[in-house]
Amino acid sequence: MPRIYLKLVGSAVLWGGTWVAGRILGRHMEPFSAAFLRFALASAFLVFLTARLEGGLPRLTRATLPWLLLLAATGIFAYNALFFAGLRTAPAGRAALIVASIPAVVALCSGLLFKERFTAAKAAGIVLSFCGVGLIVSGGSPATLPATGLSGGDLCIFGCVAAWAAYTLAGKKAMERTAPYGAVAWSCILGAAMLLPPALYFGLLRDMAAAGPVAWGCLGFFGILATGFGFSWYYEGVQAIGPTRAGVFINLVPLTAVFLGWLVLDEPPAPSLVLGGALVLAGVWLTNRRANNTEKR
Secondary structure (H helix, E strand, C coil): CCHHHHHHHHHHHHHHHHHHHHHHHCCCCCHHHHHHHHHHHHHHHHHHHHHHHHCCCCCCCCCCHHHHHHHHHHHHHHHHHHHHHHCCCCCHHHHHHHHCCHHHHHHHHHHHHCCCCCCHHHHHHHHHHHHHHHHHHHCCCHHHHHHHCCCHHHHHHHHHHHHHHHHHHHHHHHCCCCCHHHHHHHHHHHHHHHHHHHHHHCCHHHHHHHCCHHHHHHHHHHHHHHHHHHHHHHHHHHHHHCHHHHHHHHHHHHHHHHHHHHHHHCCCCCHHHHHHHHHHHHHHHHHCHHHHHHHHC
């Protein structure tokens, strides 16, 4: 297997591991503390990486600052606060499979907001993904959802879906104004700055003082491995084989999360989780099928 494919697999495995690391870290820290420390570490690493690959951070301008602030508010602040809050109660594999529906949500929003054309395959993929999510959160009985409702953890993970969809859509505009690594680095820096006040309010200094090797190990994994190396390997893949073919490897993230959740956290996947996850991934494949075919031609 060529090295670039190994790097893409590696980035997907690292990102799948964040769901397990998030579950573990949630036992040791408040959500805002964990989110701030993750991106404080990630920001330092990405500043170094951006300097090496793009010659340094781009200057903030009136044209770029609003979009970078939007990226920071959605993809860093909101997503990660909800991510760590949700993983305090939601199993890692379940949460990862719900978040795997993001491409379908992005496709739906792109069609509604940017008037992108809906094909039959794309519409079917969106519906299939949503059906899969319904199976996952209902434990295989969607008809009972109106009576039982969603747990607090599930609601937070659905918030992650909304936040990352907004981040993705805003990113389309932001990348027109600044280079990819610079945009990611600035969004991490600005997002960490946004996370600092609530982190201090909810006990950041206390959490740091009480954190042991396990908590700091999880933070190092998040900041350096999953964010630093994960993003750099993924963008290398995008540059080498194109965004559509590289994006296929993202499907390995929830599969890795389910496997590691079972292996490390003793969270065996229920049949409804397996079936719902298969529907979500099949829906994502259908949603992106036309793009795949277009790139091949």
